[in-house]
Amino acid sequence: MYTLNNIDGIVFDMDGVIFDTESVCMKCWLTVGERYGLENVEYYVxxxxxxxEIETERIVTEAYGDKHDIKQLRAEVNTEVRNTLNKGVPLKPGAREVLEWLHESGVKVGLASSTRYDIIVSEMTEVGLLHCFDVIIGGDMIVKSKPEPDIYLAACKKLGIDPKNTLAVEDSRNGILSASAAGMIPILIPDLIEPDEVMLNKAYVKFDNLMQFKDKMLNTGI
Structure with a gap:
């Protein structure tokens, strides 16, 4: 049974867990995909x-690089995303409350996101949540991205905590595999991707949303 009193810390993914940006990215890719007649866009996203970014570039290049200018495609997607996020970075329900609660509790909190470090800092500053994280590891700070364990191991090392006694809050298959490979306690809160058998087996527990996670931690533990 895990509570705030007997864990070393918690490390969060960002997109799809704290920010409701995975759906934004999907919509923007679908828009550009329709523009260029790309097939199976949702699958590749x-x-x-x-x-x-390196792994994303590789996947998209393998899918569409023989017929399309990948840099142009990604540039147009990025423009669509920026135009959307300029209206404000959307938070997942309960994200602010949960992060402020953890910050006030004194538990060590990290962020391990495949997004670039400077973008993470900019977006967290914009929504006023940067102070909630003791450590931030961006995707540009490690060589091997999720599903490899490197980013979570780097976060735990910088926090000075034991991965085996640290929660990792994730929404994606690659994230759950990464946290599991790092020897952490993977907490699954699905977003766009419906969890498959592998995700469910690797996850210690699954919640529907962040508030459910908080309620369990506060009351019975997980």
Whole structure:
């Protein structure tokens, strides 16, 4: 049974867990995909979920690079995403409350996201949640992205905590595999990707949303 009193810390993924940006990214890719007649866009976007820019570039290039200018495609997607997020970075329900609660509790909290470090800092500053994290590891700070364990191991090392006694809150398949490979306690809160058998087997527990996670931690533990 895990509570705030007997864990070393908690490390969060960002997109799909704290920010409701996975759906934004999907919509933007579908828009550009329709523009260029790309096939199976949703499949490839889901495959990229949780991976860093290098891995995403590789996957998209293998899918469409023989017929399309990948840099142009990604530039147009990025423009669509920026135009959407300029209206404000959307938070997942309960994200602010949960992070402020953890910050006030004194538990060590990290962020391990495949997004670039400077973007993470910018977006967290924009929503006023940067102070909630003791450590931030971006996708550009490690060589091997999720599903490899490197990013979570780096976060735990910088926090000075034992991965085996640390929760990792994830939404994606690649993220759950990464946290599990790091020897952490994977907490699954699905977003766009419906969890498959592998995700459910690797996850210690599954919640529907962040508030359910908080309620369990506060009351019975998980």
């Amino acid at each position: 889901r495959l990229c979920t949780g991976r860093n």
